[in-house]
Amino acid sequence: MGTLKLYLDDPYLIEFESNVMEYNGKILVLERTAFYPEGGGQPCDTGKILGNREYNVIKVFKEGDIVYHELDSEFLGEKNVRGVIDWEKRYLHMRHHTAIHILSGILFKDYGARITGSQIYTDKARMDINYELSKDKLPEIEAKANDIVKKGLDVVWYYIDRKDFKEDMVRIREDLLPGDEKLRIVEIKGFDLQADGGTHVKNTAEVGTIKISKYENKGKMNKRIYINLL
Ligand SMILES: [Zn+2]
Structure with missing residues (x-):
């Protein structure tokens, strides 16, 4: 059991x-x-x-x-x-996790970019992006992300049958559990949804202002960004 x-x-x-x-x-x-x-x-x-x-x-x-x-x-x-x-630490993880979903939703919907990896810390988060993302696009992406924060959209989580799973429910190759009959979905209402097993804040307003703090060019289709929450 x-x-x-x-x-x-x-x-x-x-x-x-x-x-x-x-x-x-x-x-x-x-x-x-x-x-x-x-x-x-x-x-x-x-x-x-x-x-x-x-x-x-x-x-x-x-x-x-x-x-x-x-x-x-x-x-x-x-x-x-x-x-x-330890709630203080967990809540920082939740805020950063939802921030990553906001950014990966924007990158996927507006740019067709996929996230190949992500890591959350208490004071920052890292995302690896499989896309030819130039540095001068970052202010635009950051502004779009903060619009979603400011809208105060509800974040909800629920389960669907695996047979109802669609490829476009994945932005981030993280923790899809092969073999599970039920898949957990985390949805930012009116914006985006992803298959996900993590913990999230219940409203995007809780994330706080998202700042893209660092950009690394690791190859043509391999960019890494770091974010901080203010
Ligand atoms: Zn996630």
Whole structure:
């Protein structure tokens, strides 16, 4: 049985309780978790597990359908625990993730460009673009992205059957799960949608002003940009 991934339905959930499924040394598996495991260009959450003592969660990762929490000390065998995620860090990840979707939506719709990779950090995000993007286009792209922010569009997430999946639902080759019958879609209402397993803010206004801070020319069809949020 897989871990119930609370972060998929409610990315704003900071605290939760769960029964312990299994543990081995510093590695803990819970029945349900709000901790996001590393994946899809989004870093894992950190935080605390509270049982008979307090454990720091230093890493979270996923194998198959199971989420593993790596603690800073050996787990003592409590039957159930409370988890608290480091919200400040997670919220920065959410804002950057939605910012990447806004930019990749614009790049795809207005320029026909695909994103070949992305990485989110707490203070910036990076995108690799498979397109002959010249540097002088960046102010225009940045302005379009900030228009979407200013419009305050709702962001929603839901599942579709795999048979209803269309190629144009992918902007970013990130974490499509082969074999899953259901695909999770993240939609910026009235703008764009993408197949995605990450955590997002619920309105584009929460992203804040997007600044394209760095441009690297890594080849004719290979450009890298960095963004910051103000
Ligand atoms: Zn994404």
